[in-house]
Amino acid sequence: MFESRSGILLIGGLGFFLFAFLSNALVPILLYRDLPEKTVEELADNQNLIYQFEDLSIRYPEQFKKYYGEPNKENLAEALQVGHDVYVAEGCWHCHSQYVRPVSNESVRWGKVASSDEYQNRLNRPVMWGTRRVGPDLSREGGRRGNDWHAVHFFDPSSLSPNSPMPKYPWLYDDNNPSKPNKRGIAMITYVQWLGSWLEQYPLYEDYVPVEKQMQDPLE
Ligand code: HEC
Numbered sequence: 001m002f003e004s005r006s007g008i009l010l011i012g013g014l015g016f017f018l019f020a021f022l023s024n025a026l027v028p029i030l031l032y033r034d035l036p037e038k039t040v041e042e043l044a045d046n047q048n049l050i051y052q053f054e055d056l057s058i059r060y061p062e063q064f065k066k067y068y069g070e071p072n073k074e075n076l077a078e079a080l081q082v083g084h085d086v087y088v089a090e091g092c093w094h095c096h097s098q099y100v101r102p103v104s105n106e107s108v109r110w111g112k113v114a115s116s117d118e119y120q121n122r123l124n125r126p127v128m129w130g131t132r133r134v135g136p137d138l139s140r141e142g143g144r145r146g147n148d149w150h151a152v153h154f155f156d157p158s159s160l161s162p163n164s165p166m167p168k169y170p171w172l173y174d175d176n177n178p179s180k181p182n183k184r185g186i187a188m189i190t191y192v193q194w195l196g197s198w199l200e201q202y203p204l205y206e207d208y209v210p211v212e213k214q215m216q217d218p219l220e
Pocket of ligand 1: 086087090091092093094095096134135136138141144145157158161164165166167169188192
C-alpha cells in the first residue's frame with residue numbers, strides 16, 4: 001500500500017493535516033495558556049475609550065441617555081458587546097480586515113503590525129480578521145476619526161467618501177436622522193473607537209479638543 005500512488009497521497013495528506021493541527025491549534029494553545037482571555041469589562045477599563053464614550057454622551061445626549069444612561073464603565077462594556085454583535089451581524093468583516101500584516105509595508109499605512117496577544121479577548125470571539133479588503137483594515141481605526149464623522153459615515157458613507165461602495169446603515173438611527181444614533185448606532189461607533197485603543201499610537205485623549213469647544217463657532 002505504501003508504495004502505491006494513493007498510499008503516498010494518503011500518508012502525505014494525513015501528515016499535512018497533522019502538521020496544520022499542530023501549528024494552528026496546539027502551538028497557539030500552548031503559547032497562550034498562561035495569558036487569560038480578557039473579558040469585555042476588562043476591555044472597557046481603558047481611559048482612551050472612556051473618553052470617547054463620554055464624548056458620545058455629550059454629542060448625542062438624548063439618544064445616549066435613552067439607551068445607555070450614564071457614560072460609566074458598565075454601560076461602556078455593554079456598548080462594546082452590542083457593537084461587536086452588530087459588526088458580526090452586518091457582515092462588516094466581508095469588506096474589512098482586522099489584521100495589520102508584517103508585509104507590504106502595511107505598518108506604514110495602519111501602524112503597528114498585529115501581534116497575536118491582541119486577539120486574546122472576548123471581543124475576538126469569533127475572530128474578526130476577515131478575508132477580504134474591499135475597505136481599509138480597521139484594527140487601528142480607533143481615534144482616527146471623530147465620533148460625529150462615524151455617525152455621518154455609517155448613515156451615508158458616500159456623503160463623506162464619494163463613490164464609496166460601503167452600504168448605508170440607516171437602521172442604526174432613530175427617525176432616520178444621522179444626529180440620532182440609536183442603541184446599535186452608538187454601540188457601533190464605540191466599537192470602532194475601541195479598535196487599537198490598547199496601543200500607544202492611539203491619539204491621546206488629553207490631546208482632544210473638548211467637544212463643547214469643537215461645537216463653538218470657529219469665528220468667535
Ligand atoms: C461592501 C463593502 C463594505 C462593507 C459591507 C462595509 N464597509 Fe466600511 N468601508 C468600505 C470601503 C470601501 C471604505 C472606504 C471608503 C469610505 O470611507 O467609505 C470603508 C470605510 C470604512 C470606515 C472608515 C475608515 C477610515 O478611517 O477611513 C469605517 C470605520 C468602516 N468602513 C466601518 C465599517 C463597518 C463598521 C461596517 C459594518 C457596519 C462596514 N464598514 C461595512 C467598504 C465596506
